[in-house]
Amino acid sequence: MFENEMKVEFPSKSQNESFARIVVAAFASQLDPTLEELSDVKTAVSEAVTNAIIHGYENGSGIVTIKCKISDRTLTVEVLDNGKGIENIDLARQPLYTSKPELERSGMGFTVMETFMDSLIVESEIGKGTRILMTKEFKLI
């Protein structure tokens, strides 16, 4: 089985959202993804990192960690923060739900991650942080 992995850490600044998705896309490029697959991964990572910055750290300082792993043709992306945590994960995962309506957020972050990736696991502990685990299998063309 072919395996590879990487880890990247950065401060929870919104400027790093584009950095994060481009780094993960660059790592995934070794799987010869289609443009659509690459776009799916970038969008899902962008949502997860944005959640960590806005909700986990509430725009304050903190470290966002991304761990990626490739096993054969499956990419696993883990996005971690040590922020405030999610009180009700089931509610947070509901389409259109947002805990911060004043920020003009669409409440579609988790729905995007679920739709654009093959699997999504959300684990969170109040006061400890949140871990988002997503996988996607890249088709052989």
Add this chain to the structure above:
Amino acid sequence: MLLKFNQRGNTLVVALEGELDHHSSESARVKIDNKIDETGAINLVFDFSGVNFMDSSGIGVVIGRYRKVADFGGKVGIINLRPNIKRVFELGGLLKIIKEYNTLDEAVMNW
């Protein structure tokens, strides 16, 4: 993200260029709102031809501006969506509320 504004009658055309995410959406919404106020435009057309990436933050930007102009009877249209961006909009059900047109002329003529 770069924004270019053009006015056609009482329609403000907003051409977006670059990546629309949480970071870039913060300044985009302020600039667009200021331009709406400054020009007194009633309707809005978002030209997405220059947008190569968008996450769900973009839905918030479009819906927020829709709410602003709809209060005064204004209409909002979207043109030139790339397939990856259209998928994000469709997921949010946005295209049920805000219509996608093929061209700027088509949008303006249908109003």
